[in-house]
Amino acid sequence: AILIIDFGSQVTQLIARRVREVGVYCEIHPFQSAAEAFERLKPKGVIFSGGPDSVTRPGSPRAPQAVFDSGVPILAICYGQQTLATQLGGKVEGGHAAEFGRADVEIKETSPLFEGFWEAGKRYPVWMSHGDRVTQLPEGFKVIGTSENAPYAIAVNEERRYYTTMFHPEVVHTPDGGKLLRNFVQKIAGIEPDWTMSAYRAEMVEKIRKQVGAGKVICGLSGGVDSSVAAVLIHEAVGNQLTCVYVDHGLMRAGESEQVVGLFRDHYNIPLVHVDASELFLGALAGVGDPEIKRKTIGRLFIEVFEAEAKKIGGAEFLAQGTLYPDVIESVSFSGGPSVTIKSHHNVGGLPERMNMKLVEPLRELFKDEVRALGRELGLTEAFVGRHPFPGPGLAIRIPGEITREKLDTLRAADAIYLDEIRKAGLYDKIWQAFAVLLPVRTVGVMGDGRTYDSVCGLRAVTSVDGMTADFFPFDMNFLGRAATRIINEVKGINRVVYDVTSKPPGTIEWE
Template sequence: MSSQLYKQKILILDFGSQYTQLIARRVREAQVYCEIHPFNLALEKIEAYAPKGIILSGGPASIYDADAPMLRREILEMRVPILGICYGMQSITFLLGGQVTRAEDREYGHATIDIQDDTDLFHGLGEQEGRMMVWMSHGDRIEAMPAGFTALAGSRNSPVAAMADPSRRIFGVQFHPEVVHTPDGTRLLKNFLYTICGCEPTWTMASFARRTIRSLRERIQDDRVICGLSGGVDSSVTAVLLHKAIGPQLSCIFVDNGLLRLNEAREVMELFGEHYGMDIHLVDASDHFLACLEGVTDPERKRKIIGREFIAVFEQKAKELGDARYLAQGTLYPDVIESVSFKGPSATIKSHHNVGGLPEQMNLELIEPLRELFKDEGRQVGVELGLPREMVMRQPFPGPGLAVRILGEVTRERLEIVRAADAIVIEEIRNAGLYEKVWQSFAVLLPVRTVGVMGDERTYEHVIAVRVVDSLDAMTADWSRIPYQVMGRISNRVINSVKGVNRVVYDISSKPPATIEWE
């Protein structure tokens, strides 16, 4: 559970919806702090959390399934405002004696609801003849409301699309206000947060940064902290927060595994060592990693070797530095959710390397200053701390680095090719003003050669694939429709500037079925 530093908190109970994290993001965007916990969270923990309001998520189950997740009735008697979304609304109805039935037609996609009561939850909505566009996704519907409830809205397929018992401040909606397909959904959630729960928009990244620096200083006292610095957004923000809190008591370790982007090690050392004046230690282990990867072509073996050797190199350097009590990591809130989720899509996602990783081997206490934040909130903290925008807005980069952007064996020659091509892709995407508009853009070296003609001579050289995708959270992604002129400039520059390449192709695969990275 979170500390009691946040006086205004919303509790989100997860029934397995694919949209649960979206609910939390919308609440945070309204500048109200919230946390996601499993639907069966112990009642005493809920009471200790002292929420200003509770949101019940949707879920894939039917209320009549044998293993359907069940809401505790005691929660409905806590006299705390409650909003049930989809399955959450059906749970409320079932527990309080209403009737939930299978809908004749499963309702999925856009729908229009007629608002019948706009005094609380729907205040200021339905300005076009009392109607509102929403996104439905359900197979069951409310046939009869529990005693004390009245309908707030209805649709052709769902006569009770929203309901409320104002005396108990319990509300339910059949649709999903958290998704972008419900255009006024954020306004509805704000009505619940501000008007019904009485929250104020006090959750800001400026206040988070101040509070975190203060609490880090109080916790660490005179002890030392080691931080693994990768140059990515999460570890960079973590390092700067700690530096502002404890200054020279922080030692950062940057491992150059030889699989980094062009000039990355130099840029990291200049920014954090020279500009911020941090105690940062560069470990050049590029030869070691290349030796370990010699002859390896299987992508999963690559990942395991790189992860294993990184831990070994990091651990050795940490021992050399000695007498540290804490290890700092850039764990984010989605990593935490995926590690504790009781039910739902996140239960099948692989556990994140930042949750339960290095500390098991190093016997150090873990510090995770960003574990309450989503990725975009972490970026905002970086802005508040004065990190350069190009660092804060940096695109995701895989932990194994360029090794998973080289299909086949990783060699020094192949690394030089993909590193040079990748730098050109990034530069041209930046020049076109697209870098912050797309999720990721990079080059991949394929394990094939093709015939070409250069200077009237036949060539038989490598192929570079360019991958640019649009995404919100990397769970799904679509290939970016970047202008042909940008594609042309990338192709011309790569072929003319990168020795050993005579062909460039563009990846137009979406996720799913493909993944963002090629390995």
């Protein structure tokens, strides 16, 4: 394995992505707990991430001494380079011209780090982002790459297998960065790729069996990829000791509940309790127009219904959740202070303590795209694993203001047409999320010879990497025209369609 020591860079997760792409297992740990992680993981190589601090500041983060004493190879990036240099007796100073963004690195000598793609005497584009710089190298190091503002762009000690770069190989703006990380992992640390989804599947099945024993497991299905993959994997491990619970809040899209029930009950033959709680949810939401009250009502009811079903099933001591690696990485944050709640997210985080259950989380080590790969490995269809994310509160947050059954039906019909057109145009996989919104606004139109006075439908489509930031999708106007015409012609109650061209920030993806 590879241990990545996090010094607080915004892009530490990308290092892990690149290492996993090479087929090698890795974990990220903050510098504070890196010593224990190093001891436990016994990695064959260590990567130091970048970070926002300055090594010249007293008390700034350092790498554990044990890493240096062990003799494992190190790749140290940006802040990592500076702390490594400082810890081994070199010097770092601030106050130089900061270098941000694209730079060219000129290679002075060959090295196993870039063997096969960078040649001595040539220049290659890399991505820099730093203020301080190393001014004196520790003993045994030499410079093998320079850039205009970074005389120590690449400094190495080949004998100890310490490689340091002032640039970030993990970002896409360093086009050869992935290959550089591959060389570090495979050639320098000498790790054979063995991180495949079929190996992970087999390993997890064993782990789940061991953890669960003869116990009973309950898994809440949302219809999304994560909980579905978790459920199928757990079922493979412990068979009918697993019961899935699907709380249908009546806020799902057209045909969605049937799909979930069909897939699990009929296709995988997994015991599934389908709770139709739409009366309860829609009753509680009647007359509620405030987005936060809607979200909180749905969250609270979900927990109540789930808890009641779990009691009926009886005797389960384990609760399965589709928690992913990005949720568990204890990243280093230097920002401090509580952040503002923009939206109360619907999740079941409070359930395990409340119900006194132990968690089974077989996806805790995976990134989203790895969950998709595991889903494929488990036989889920491409259409299923490639689904856009769907929020826990469902269509409730896509109908600003009060929700009624009639509005839900109207929205479902419009949304289905929009997604159908997107699929037909071959655009579904290019979009992070696409959906229709039903606005609480009526406008005048003319259809045939008559006057209409109906609702406005908003269309939203965004591109994003993680849902944290997003851009609106640049449809061609013909596409939008086609979708709008079909929605207005086919959906009763809608006579106008608008397209949302807001990015996030300042907008959010959902409308509430």
